[in-house]
Amino acid sequence: MPDIPKAYEPQSVEEKWYDFWLKQNCFSANPASTKPAYSIVIPPPNVTGMLHMGHVLNNTIQDILARKARMDGKEVLWLPGTDHAGIATQAVVEKSLRKQGVMKHRDDLGREKFLEHVWAWKEKHGGIIIQQLKRLGCSCDWARERFTMDPAYSRCVQKVFVELYRKGQIYRGKRMVNWDPAARTALSDEEVEMLEEKGQLWHLKYPLLDDKGQPGADEFVVVATTRPETMLGDEAVAVNPNDPRYTRLVGRRCLLPLQNKPIPVIADDFVDPKFGTGCVKVTPAHDPNDYEMAVRHKLPLTVVIGPDGRMTEAAGEDFDDLDRMEARKAVVEELTEQGLLLKTEDYVHNVGYSQRSHVPIEPYLSEQWFLKYPSVEKAARAVEEGRIAFHPDRWSKTYSHWMLGLRDWCISRQLWWGHRVPVWYRKSAQSSAPATTSASNIWCDVDAPPDSENWTQDPDVLDTWFSSWLWPFATMGWPEQTETLKKFYPTTDLVTGPDIIFFWVARMIMAGYEFMGEPESGLPPRFGLPDALPFRNVYFTGIIRDKLGRKMSKSLGNSPDPLELIAKYGADALRFGTMRSAPLGQDVLFDEKDVELGRNFCNKLWNACRFRQMQGGEVQGEINPQLLTSDDRWILLKLDQAIREITTAFAEYRFNEATQTLYRFFWSEYCDWYVEASKATLAASPQPSAVNPQSASVRANTVAVIDFILSHTLRLFHPFLPFITEELWHGMGYHEDMPENQGGSSIMFARWPKPLDKNFHDHYGLTDSVLAFVTAKFDLVTQGRNLRREGNIPASRKVKYVFKPAGELSAHDADVVRLLLNAEALEIQPGYQPGKGTPAVHSELGTLYLPLEGLIDVTAERARQTKELEKAETEMAKVEQKLNNPAFAQKVPPNVLAEHQKRLAEWQAKRDRAKAALEALDG
RNA sequence: GCGCGCUUAGCUCAGUGGAAGAGCACUUCCUUCACACGGAAGGGGUCGCAGGUUCAAGUCCUGCAGCGCGCACCA
Numbered sequence: 001m002p003d004i005p006k007a008y009e010p011q012s013v014e015e016k017w018y019d020f021w022l023k024q025n026c027f028s029a030n031p032a033s034t035k036p037a038y039s040i041v042i043p044p045p046n047v048t049g050m051l052h053m054g055h056v057l058n059n060t061i062q063d064i065l066a067r068k069a070r071m072d073g074k075e076v077l078w079l080p081g082t083d084h085a086g087i088a089t090q091a092v093v094e095k096s097l098r099k100q101g102v103m104k105h106r107d108d109l110g111r112e113k114f115l116e117h118v119w120a121w122k123e124k125h126g127g128i129i130i131q132q133l134k135r136l137g138c139s140c141d142w143a144r145e146r147f148t149m150d151p152a153y154s155r156c157v158q159k160v161f162v163e164l165y166r167k168g169q170i171y172r173g174k175r176m177v178n179w180d181p182a183a184r185t186a187l188s189d190e191e192v193e194m195l196e197e198k199g200q201l202w203h204l205k206y207p208l209l210d211d212k213g214q215p216g217a218d219e220f221v222v223v224a225t226t227r228p229e230t231m232l233g234d235e236a237v238a239v240n241p242n243d244p245r246y247t248r249l250v251g252r253r254c255l256l257p258l259q260n261k262p263i264p265v266i267a268d269d270f271v272d273p274k275f276g277t278g279c280v281k282v283t284p285a286h287d288p289n290d291y292e293m294a295v296r297h298k299l300p301l302t303v304v305i306g307p308d309g310r311m312t313e314a315a316g317e318d319f320d321d322l323d324r325m326e327a328r329k330a331v332v333e334e335l336t337e338q339g340l341l342l343k344t345e346d347y348v349h350n351v352g353y354s355q356r357s358h359v360p361i362e363p364y365l366s367e368q369w370f371l372k373y374p375s376v377e378k379a380a381r382a383v384e385e386g387r388i389a390f391h392p393d394r395w396s397k398t399y400s401h402w403m404l405g406l407r408d409w410c411i412s413r414q415l416w417w418g419h420r421v422p423v424w425y426r427k428s429a430q431s432s433a434p435a436t437t438s439a440s441n442i443w444c445d446v447d448a449p450p451d452s453e454n455w456t457q458d459p460d461v462l463d464t465w466f467s468s469w470l471w472p473f474a475t476m477g478w479p480e481q482t483e484t485l486k487k488f489y490p491t492t493d494l495v496t497g498p499d500i501i502f503f504w505v506a507r508m509i510m511a512g513y514e515f516m517g518e519p520e521s522g523l524p525p526r527f528g529l530p531d532a533l534p535f536r537n538v539y540f541t542g543i544i545r546d547k548l549g550r551k552m553s554k555s556l557g558n559s560p561d562p563l564e565l566i567a568k569y570g571a572d573a574l575r576f577g578t579m580r581s582a583p584l585g586q587d588v589l590f591d592e593k594d595v596e597l598g599r600n601f602c603n604k605l606w607n608a609c610r611f612r613q614m615q616g617g618e619v620q621g622e623i624n625p626q627l628l629t630s631d632d633r634w635i636l637l638k639l640d641q642a643i644r645e646i647t648t649a650f651a652e653y654r655f656n657e658a659t660q661t662l663y664r665f666f667w668s669e670y671c672d673w674y675v676e677a678s679k680a681t682l683a684a685s686p687q688p689s690a691v692n693p694q695s696a697s698v699r700a701n702t703v704a705v706i707d708f709i710l711s712h713t714l715r716l717f718h719p720f721l722p723f724i725t726e727e728l729w730h731g732m733g734y735h736e737d738m739p740e741n742q743g744g745s746s747i748m749f750a751r752w753p754k755p756l757d758k759n760f761h762d763h764y765g766l767t768d769s770v771l772a773f774v775t776a777k778f779d780l781v782t783q784g785r786n787l788r789r790e791g792n793i794p795a796s797r798k799v800k801y802v803f804k805p806a807g808e809l810s811a812h813d814a815d816v817v818r819l820l821l822n823a824e825a826l827e828i829q830p831g832y833q834p835g836k837g838t839p840a841v842h843s844e845l846g847t848l849y850l851p852l853e854g855l856i857d858v859t860a861e862r863a864r865q866t867k868e869l870e871k872a873e874t875e876m877a878k879v880e881q882k883l884n885n886p887a888f889a890q891k892v893p894p895n896v897l898a899e900h901q902k903r904l905a906e907w908q909a910k911r912d913r914a915k916a917a918l919e920a921l922d923g
Numbered sequence: 924g925c926g927c928g929c930u931u932a933g934c935u936c937a938g939u940g941g942a943a944g945a946g947c948a949c950u951u952c953c954u955u956c957a958c959a960c961g962g963a964a965g966g967g968g969u970c971g972c973a974g975g976u977u978c979a980a981g982u983c984c985u986g987c988a989g990c991g992c993g994c995a996c997c998a
Contacts, residue, residue, distance in 0.1 A: 007960065194995085201998085224998060238998095272997060280998050289996055350995090394927065398993070401926070405994085498993090543992095547935075569960095580946085581936075586928085587991090589935060593947060600960040611957035660937070660945070668945095675957080782964085788952095789964045795953045822955075822963085875942075882941095887978040896941055896979090903942065 004613060004731075008606035010570025014723045018134060026748055027139045029077035031483035038069035039077040039488040041472050042140065043496045043504070046085035047147065048092055048125050051132035053544040053552055053590055054497065056562045057582055060575045061539065061655060062495045063138050067719040068650060069492075070139075071752040077488045078139060079475050081146035082126060086418040086464045087183050087356045093118045093417070111416050111459075118417050122149075132563060137571050137722045139748070144484075146475040148467045149419070156474040157467045158422040158446045160515065165423075165444045169372045170411070172423075176288045177410050179364030181309030181324075182357035185414040186368050188463060189407060190502050192352040192361050201347035202228045202332060203277065205340045206237060206254040209262055215255050221246075221265065222342055224276035226349055227286075228335070229327040231256070232315045233304035234263055236282040238293060241267035243278050257340050258331065259316060266297050288363050305362060307414075324362070369412035369421060369460065375513035376403060382509055382533050391539045391653045392585035395498055402502050411463045418461030424449050425456050469507035472534035473516055489516070494535040497543065508534045539653050542587040552590075565595050572721040573598030579720060580659040584652075601663065602724050605717070608671055609728045612706050615682055619733045620704030625764045627694075627701040629681060629812055634774035635674040637766050638665060639709055640756040646716055647755070659720060666713055673778055674709075678702050680816045707734070712753045715743075722748070776844040777813060781820040783841035787850045788821075790864045791839060798824035804832045805846035837861060837921045842913050858921060865917045872911035879904045 021027060029039075040062050045055060066078040097103050097117060106114045130145065146153060164170040177186040203224050207215035221237050234256050239246035250267045270293055271280050284294030285301040294301060304315040311319045311327045318334070319327050335341045352361040380403040382388045383396050390396045412421060426441040443449040448457070467474075472491055476484045490512070496505060517532030545551055552559035565574050577598030582588045623632075642665035649658035681702045684695035711734040718725040729735055729747035736744075743750030756766070784801060793799060801823045803814070809828065818826035832849065834840060839861050840849045879900055882888050889897060 004957095006958075008958095194993095226998070270997085275997060277998095282998095287996085287998080289998080292996090349998095397927070401994070583937070586936085591935070591947085593935090596960075597946065600958095603960045604958065607958035607961085609957085614957065656937075664945080671958085672962085676962095786964060792952090795963065796955080822953095878942080882979070885978060889978085891978045892941080899941080 004610045006607075006610075008570075008603045008724060010572060010602065010723065011567070013727045014135075014137070014571055017723050017726045018137065020726075021139065021746065021748070022142075024745060026746055027078070027141050028143060029079075029141045029484075029488065030075060031487035033075040033487075035073060035075040037077070037487050037492075038066070038072075038074035039079070039491040040066060040493050040495065041079045041475055041491055042081060043494075043500075044081045044083040044146075044148065044468060044471065045129050046088055047082040047122055047129075048085065048089050049082075049129050051129055051136070051562050052559055053562060053578075054541075055129070055133070056136060056574060057541050057544055057578055057588065058495055058497070059133055059136060059138050060578060061541065062493075063136070063575075063722070064579070064655060064719040065493055065495070066139050067722060067748060068752065070748055071715065071718065071750060073751070075487070076139075077141055077144075077484070079144050079146070079488075080130065080133070080138070080140035080142060081148075081471075081475060082129065083148040083464055083468050084122075084418060086413055086415050086461060087180075087185065089118065089122070090415050090417040091183060091357075093121045096121070106416065114416055135563060135566055135571060137575065139722070144475070148464070148471075152477075153467070153470075153474050154419055155446060156470050156478060157419045157462065159479060160470060160511075161419075161422055161462065161466075162444055162446055163515075164371060164374065167374075169374050170369060171372075172367060172369050174365065174367050175370070175410075176291045176363050176365050177368050178352065178354075179307065179362045179366070180354040180357050180359065181307065181362050182354065182359045183415075184307050186364070186366060186410050186412060187354060187356070187361070188410050188465075191355045193355045194350040195353050196348060197351045199226050199347050199349055199351070201226055201276070201345040202335075203342040203344070204228065204231060204257070204281070204335060205342050206257060206263075206281075207340075208249070208265075209253045209255055213253070213262065221249065221254055221279045222277045223279045223281040225281055226347060227328070228331045229311070229319075229324055230283040230286045230304065231281055231331065232259055232311070232319060232327075233283045233285050233302040234259075234281045235284050235294060235299040235302060236263050236266045236297065238266050238268045238271050238280045238282050239278060240271040240273045241269065243271070243273040245273075245278060257338060258318075258334060266293070266299075268293050268296065285365055286363055291363075291365065301365065303365070305364075307364065307366075309359070309362060368410050369458075369462075370408040371411050371466075372408050373406050373507075373510055375510045375517065376406060378513040378517065378532075379403065379506065379509040382513070388509065388533055388535065389537050391537060394585070395501060395538075395540050398498070399501055399506060402506060409463075409466075411466045412458075412460040413463055414459075415461050418464065419467055421458040421460050421462060422446060423458040424452070425458070427454055427456055465503050465507060468504060469511045470515070472508060472512065478515070490533050491535045492537065494538045495541065496538065498540040499543070501540075505538060537653075540585065542582060542585065544588045544590050547589050547591040560590070560592065565592070569595045569599040570602060570723070572602050572724050575722075576601055576659060576720050579655050580663065581656065583656045584654050601667070602721065604667060604671060605713075605721070605724060605728070608666070608675065609710060609732055611675065612703070612710060612732065615703050615706070616686065617700070617703060619736065620700060620707045621737065623704045623708060623764065624697075624701050627698050628705070628764060629677075629698070629702065629816075630770055630774050630777070630810075631674055631677040631816060632702060632705045633764065633766050633770045635670060635705065635709060636756065636764060637771050638669045638674075639712060640761075640766070641665075642669075643712070643716065643753045644755045647752075662713075662716060662720070666717075670709060670713070675706075676820055677816045678706065680812065680819050707732075710734070714747060715750050715753050718747050718750070773845075777817065778820075780841070780843040780845055780848055781817060783843065784817070784821045784823075784848045784850070787839050787841055787848070790860050791850065791852060792860065793852075795822060799850065799852075800825045800827065802827045802829055802832050802834075802849040802851055803846055804829060804849070806844065807846070809845060839864070840913075840917065842910070862918065862921050865914050865921070869911060869914035869918065872907045872914060876904060876907045876911060879907065 062078060066076050069076045094106060103109050161170060178189065178192045180187050201224050203222050205220040205222055208219040208221060210216050223237060237254060239250065249265045252265050253262045254265060256263050270289060282290045282293050284290050284299050285303045286305060302314050304312055305324055306312045309324050311322045313320050319330060322330060354361055380400060383399050422444060424443040443455060449455045473485060473489055476482060476489055478485060512534035513532045543551065546558040550558060562574060574595050577594035581594045642661055645661045646658045649661065681699050684699045686696055686699060688696040710732065714725045714729050726747050738744040738750060741749055801821055803826055805828060814826055814828055834849050837858060838849050838851050840847050883900055883904060
């Protein structure tokens with residue numbers, strides 16, 4: 001690292017090493033490797049998407065896992081790709097084409113032309129998010145990038161459709177579905193968001209008809225509705241058969257206002273007599289329950305709201321072509337005029353909204369394709385019995401609950417962009433319209449029928465999730481039994497958000513069992529893999545929110561652009577800051593300050609290495625146990641502790657804990673204490689001197705300790721901070737002695753640090769007493785610095801401390817204390833007799849005085865000692881209370897008892913010293 | 924209605940039955956030869972409320988309250 005800049009400059013460094021990794025093929029996964037496999041498939045982002053903070057969190061975690069696995073000696077496959085996001089992409093392209101004036105509606109272009117435009121759009125924009133992931137440092141095997149509309153992948157989707165169709169799991173049916181009038185397509189139940197809304201409950205009067213079909217003078221049934229516009233399609237009024245108020249009405253007819261149509265009063269158990277008036281208007285074509293009732297009572301269906309959300313001709317002249325919300329107003333107005341609106345109540349209820357278009361869902365009767373979920377039982381048990389582990393585990397409850405109440409999945413979408421349903425209908429002889437749908441007239445196969453001119457393909461495409469549920473194996477070459485599948489399936493970890501637990505996670509597990517699992521009895525093995533499940537662990541990230549706790553969204557404009565953050569702070573900073581504030585299982589309140597913290601941390605790491613470089617000399621490999629200082633031993637112990645904590649945190653997917661440990665170890669322990677203390681030895685000349693023949697070799701030994709710590713620290717940091725660690729790994733020369741494939745070429749493959757074992761501890765004298773000694777030494781320093789503060793002595797003023805040791809204190813340790821106190825001198829005087837009121841602090845090592853010759857601030861000193869005294873007394877009281885409890889001594893473990901007794905003694909000693917000091921001040 | 928979270932320093936949050944923690948913000952001091960993207964010393968908490976278990980509870984149990992999120996066909 002020649003001419004090291006004072007501050008870390010990430011931009012050039014990041015680009016350089018990413019190119020290096022790509023050129024060296026560091027990310028490519030080799031199925032022929034003998035190393036154990038580790039694999040992740042990326043949750044495919046939308047092909048037209050842009051990187052947002054959610055991606056940053058999600059993909060940083062995956063990259064951390066992948067990089068850690070490489071350092072653990074695994075053969076790693078992180079398989080990237082994108083999905084085609086049917087509705088979203090089609091909507092974006094349609095909007096753009098309209099804006100350009102290319103079309104008004106896609107029908108203007110026709111299916112083929114329109115799809116050409118979408119593909120062109122995909123070619124232009126589809127790579128953006130992939131490039132952005134690279135900026136973040138993601139170590140995906142890019143050669144294996146997949147897209148859900150790739151020809152091979154599309155064939156997987158079709159094959160799966162055909163298989164399930166032939167097994168009877170997929171069927172076509174006319175059903176009431178969730179219709180998105182903006183996107184003009186059916187949606188699955190999961191794509192409907194129930195939102196609480198303040199609405200109104202309108203009470204409508206329907207005049208009853210007498211025997212002659214004439215409205216009675218004053219006879220009405222009153223129905224309540226939240227959607228008055230649907231009354232135009234009413235076909236009955238229903239009451240509960242056991243409701244005494246209305247039994248006499250059943251069988252009579254009433255007049256549907258506005259339409260002037262007689263409709264029957266029917267009896268149905270569905271009606272809850274206790275709700276509202278106990279009379280329900282029945283709109284068969286626009287409400288799922290009403291539809292069921294209509295089927296039971298053989299009522300006709302009148303469609304008054306069309307697929308575009310506008311009223312149809314059947315709604316009557318006055319309402320035809322009105323938007324459904326305008327129609328609502330118009331209907332209410334008209335009914336009011338006719339005196340048929342009894343009352344309007346405020347009413348809070350839940351309204352289904354399209355998760356895609358954010359418009360209210362319209363229940364809509366249409367012909368759709370449905371899937372009876374396959375392998376549900378196996379998929380449910382896999383999670384319940386722990387073969388797939390959720391992190392945090394609580395999501396498994398959500399999963400199980402969902403698996404219990406499954407309804408058939410509506411998989412067809414009325415779009416053009418997507419996998420077209422592989423079903424053809426035989427054209428009738430007379431026209432090109434599909435003939436009756438009997439078996440011989442339907443062709444369902446991956447390939448079109450040979451006489452395709454006699455057939456018409458189903459116009460619908462499949463739900464995007466119907467393709468992405470195959471992602472873990474369809475990306476690896478299924479249905480061929482590829483080497484990749486053999487090596488890397490099942491995958492190890494999946495990282496995703498809990499919001500797609502139903503959409504994706506559950507369905508992937510089902511698909512795993514259905515298509516990768518054991519064959520049904522009697523059939524030859526279809527796939528020779530031992531395990532069907534698609535992954536073993538699922539890590540659920542939190543949702544990234546802004547610092548006010550709001551979800552990030554384009555419309556709020558509260559979503560920072562990660563690329564701007566990378567440009568400003570560096571990718572490592574963004575990764576570290578995000579991970580540090582993202583606890584397992586909780587939402588993340590993102591604040592740019594977090595990224596700033598990440599940048600500051602990188603700068604600290606940079607400068608710590610720079611400090612080492614300034615000490616000169618080659619990388620020091622060997623540490624001589626004979627020459628270790630107490631500080632050297634202390635930092636080795638702290639490193640050991642950090643390695644253990646971080647390794648455990650990784651095993652439990654507690655990444656924020658790992659980053660916090662790293663932060664604490666490196667900043668608070670290594671930089672704040674060890675580096676400062678090491679300056680005592682580093683100040684010596686690197687050349688042997690006559691005065692102190694050992695100082696040069698002690699100095700070299702300290703440099704060796706620094707190299708040991710830094711080379712370990714860089715490896716511990718690598719999964720979080722890939723760029724700066726690679727830069728420093730090479731810059732510091734730590735790669736030089738490593739085997740080529742274990743850190744010699746890249747820190748990516750350096751071995752993950754192991755905890756320092758017992759032999760190491762014994763060999764280097766890493767003992768509890770060293771730990772206690774150095775802790776006490778540093779405590780003495782903190783107290784000594786406090787003396788200076790309390791006495792209002794500026795840091796710039798050189799002062800002399802006097803130390804009265806309780807035992808032995810080596811010259812080195814005394815020098816460290818002097819240095820850390822920023823003292824001109826530290827006089828060791830075992831028999832020191834302080835003058836009256838000399839400020840002093842105590843530690844296990846002895847008493848430290850700050851003699852100030854006539855400059856003692858008696859008031860300040862008294863205040864300080866009084867505070868000490870009070871603190872000691874309250875702490876004593878706490879411990880005494882416990883110890884005085886007879887049950888305590890009997891039941892508590894001996895070590896805890898001993899610890900409490902020791903604690904009491906310590907506080908007593910402190911109290912006594914504070915008392916004495918106060919008396920001395922007054923005396 | 925059912926389920927799941929959350930409630931700890933001014934803010935954002937860690938905390939795994941045995942002395943209340945971090946970052947930011949705040950106060951004071953320091954441009955000392957790694958770093959002002961820095962250093963030092965401080966101030967600041969009846970751990971949402973009420974019970975219970977325990978020698979010992981921020982931590983375990985039971986209620987309650989507030990906030991958030993799922994799921995649920997009641998017009």
